[in-house]
Amino acid sequence: xxxxxxxxxxxxxxxxxxxxxxxxxxVRHYGRYVSAVIAIAVFASIVxxxxxxxxxxxxIPDYFFNDRILGGVGKTLMLTVLAMLIxxxxxxxxxxxxxxxxxxxxxxxxxxxxxFRGTPVLVQLIxxxxxxxxxxxxxxxxxxxxxxxxFMTPLLTALLGLGLNEAAYMAEICRAGLLAxxxxxxxASHALGMSHSKTLRxxxxxxxxxxxxxxxxxxxxxxxxxxxxxSVIQYxxxxxxxxxxxxxxxxxxxxxxxxxxxxxxxxxxxxxxxxYIERYYARGSSRTxxxxxxxxxxxxVLSLAGRRQ
Amino acid sequence: MNTEKVEDKPSGSTAVSMVKSEGVHKSFGxxxxxxxxxLEVKSGEVFCLIGPSGSGKSTFLRCINHLEKINAGxxxxxxxxxxYRQKGDKLYELKDSEVALxxxxxxxxxxxxxxxxxxxxxxxxxxxxxxxxxVSKAQARERAGQLLERVGLADKAGNYPxxxxxxxxxRVAIARALAMDPKLMLFDEPTSALDPELVGDVLDVMRxxxxxxxxxxxxxxxxxxxxxxxxSLVFMDGGVVVExxxxxxxxxxxxxxxxxxxxxxxx
Numbered sequence: 001x002x003x004x005x006x007x008x009x010x011x012x013x014x015x016x017x018x019x020x021x022x023x024x025x026x027v028r029h030y031g032r033y034v035s036a037v038i039a040i041a042v043f044a045s046i047v048x049x050x051x052x053x054x055x056x057x058x059x060i061p062d063y064f065f066n067d068r069i070l071g072g073v074g075k076t077l078m079l080t081v082l083a084m085l086i087x088x089x090x091x092x093x094x095x096x097x098x099x100x101x102x103x104x105x106x107x108x109x110x111x112x113x114x115x116f117r118g119t120p121v122l123v124q125l126i127x128x129x130x131x132x133x134x135x136x137x138x139x140x141x142x143x144x145x146x147x148x149x150x151f152m153t154p155l156l157t158a159l160l161g162l163g164l165n166e167a168a169y170m171a172e173i174c175r176a177g178l179l180a181x182x183x184x185x186x187x188a189s190h191a192l193g194m195s196h197s198k199t200l201r202x203x204x205x206x207x208x209x210x211x212x213x214x215x216x217x218x219x220x221x222x223x224x225x226x227x228x229x230x231s232v233i234q235y236x237x238x239x240x241x242x243x244x245x246x247x248x249x250x251x252x253x254x255x256x257x258x259x260x261x262x263x264x265x266x267x268x269x270x271x272x273x274x275x276y277i278e279r280y281y282a283r284g285s286s287r288t289x290x291x292x293x294x295x296x297x298x299x300x301v302l303s304l305a306g307r308r309q
Numbered sequence: 310m311n312t313e314k315v316e317d318k319p320s321g322s323t324a325v326s327m328v329k330s331e332g333v334h335k336s337f338g339x340x341x342x343x344x345x346x347x348l349e350v351k352s353g354e355v356f357c358l359i360g361p362s363g364s365g366k367s368t369f370l371r372c373i374n375h376l377e378k379i380n381a382g383x384x385x386x387x388x389x390x391x392x393y394r395q396k397g398d399k400l401y402e403l404k405d406s407e408v409a410l411x412x413x414x415x416x417x418x419x420x421x422x423x424x425x426x427x428x429x430x431x432x433x434x435x436x437x438x439x440x441x442x443x444v445s446k447a448q449a450r451e452r453a454g455q456l457l458e459r460v461g462l463a464d465k466a467g468n469y470p471x472x473x474x475x476x477x478x479x480r481v482a483i484a485r486a487l488a489m490d491p492k493l494m495l496f497d498e499p500t501s502a503l504d505p506e507l508v509g510d511v512l513d514v515m516r517x518x519x520x521x522x523x524x525x526x527x528x529x530x531x532x533x534x535x536x537x538x539x540x541s542l543v544f545m546d547g548g549v550v551v552e553x554x555x556x557x558x559x560x561x562x563x564x565x566x567x568x569x570x571x572x573x574x575x576x
Binding site (some may be wrong): 095139184185187188189190191193195196198202203206207221281283284285 | 419
């Protein structure tokens with residue numbers, strides 16, 4: 001901090017050597033102090049109200065690292081990651097199909113997106129689970145044959161239901177990303193003799209990722225919470241486990257708060273992951289990479305310390 | 310190579326033609342951009358296309374490697390039809406893979422460089438040989454290093470395009486095109502997006518390339534380059550070839566009124 005602006009009233013100490021620093025009384029933002037006080041007061045009263053409620057807060061730490069809860073957290077995480085993988089790869093495929101010159105593939109993609117975005121994911125989950133009404137057997141010739149109901153386990157239903165629905169949303173995000181890449185890139189790649197698929201894989205998609213990643217982070221967090229819907233098909237993910245424990249232990253509301261806290265923790269972890277993925281795909285796009293949170297904190301602390309003087 | 314070129318010049322017709330255009334037409338919707346282009350680029354020659362913007366010179370260049378489809382006429386590169394195959398009196402459109410195969414032999418340098426921003430300079434040059442020709446990584450790296458050295462950028466191999474000046478980016482782009490060992494190089498106003506200071510470096514690389522015997526079609530506003538390095542020059546306006554000939558003759562003693570007025574403004 002070389003600019004030495006005096007924060008107190010009255011004249012400043014003698015400025016350091018070099019050009020004379022501007023000595024000015026900064027604008028006072030009284031509104032900020034007032035609003036900060038009001039916000040803290042409101043927040044404190046809400047916390048107080050909850051602490052006085054008929055909630056047995058002690059039950060939450062008791063169960064926080066309960067084996068069943070941790071198992072539920074693990075299943076929620078796994079479901080989120082696998083469903084998002086289906087969603088991202090399906091989404092890229094659909095986006096490429098949709099942008100294709102081939103009218104058949106682009107129509108199929110359009111129809112898929114129209115259908116899966118247009119129906120509630122909860123309904124899709126239940127329908128997948130009950131497709132035994134339509135297909136009694138699943139018959140893949142010599143490889144596999146079984147009743148639909150024993151083939152469609154809750155896990156598979158959850159993955160298909162969430163993943164295929166997600167692919168429809170991811171398709172639009174990926175399409176936006178692909179369209180954001182300068183056409184000159186495709187031209188340059190084609191001029192070098194690269195095929196359509198190689199141009200996509202090597203040149204266009206890596207650059208589209210910069211546009212795709214931020215909204216995908218949104219989708220991951222959405223997915224994390226949407227996985228709670230699969231409790232309807234008897235899959236024991238976090239919310240379902242918390243509800244079960246709540247019923248047997250006689251602390252149903254407490255277990256919901258516990259689940260909420262775990263979702264918040266997982267969301268925070270994903271946000272950090274997203275930050276580093278964005279940094280990776282930003283390579284080559286700016287002269288200096290954005291600072292990591294740690295570097296930011298360090299810079300902030302230093303600048304605050306500088307201002308104190 | 311160089312002596313061969315000098316020999317060819319007076320006789321001309323004995324040289325092999327690299328690009329041959331017969332009545333090429335191109336329209337974008339209702340707008341006719343090329344209205345019948347007839348010209349011939351001989352092997353080993355530096356062929357300059359000049360003219361006002363909108364005259365169709367860039368479009369014509371892009372037709373040569375089939376980035377644009379022509380609507381009428383015939384366009385040949387190295388004796389083969391561009392974008393089509395002729396069987397009897399019928400024309401068959403080429404498949405994308407066949408077009409890609411032909412583009413391997415035609416290098417192109419763009420006005421706005423179009424380097425791949427997510428790859429370093431070295432990776433930009435290595436990419437096509439590895440992906441298209443299946444060259445091994447080690448071989449491609451070695452060759453890319455040599456090419457970067459040839460364009461004077463050996464020390465910038467690890468830099469991303471955003472860390473390079475415009476002139477350096479364009480020289481990397483030239484190295485990238487050369488990595489495919491093309492028999493023909495197309496330059497689409499390679500110096501128009503550069504600071505005047507940086508133009509010289511790029512022109513030097515192109516001059517070297519010309520001296521090595523490369524066949525080059527250059528759309529340019531650099532009249533000095535055309536006069537010094539060019540073997541043939543065509544002045545285009547309104548989608549037609551207005552005047553053509555030896556660059557020194559056309560530039561110093563233009564016959565056509567339109568050429569005279571254009572040159573009086575740019576020289």
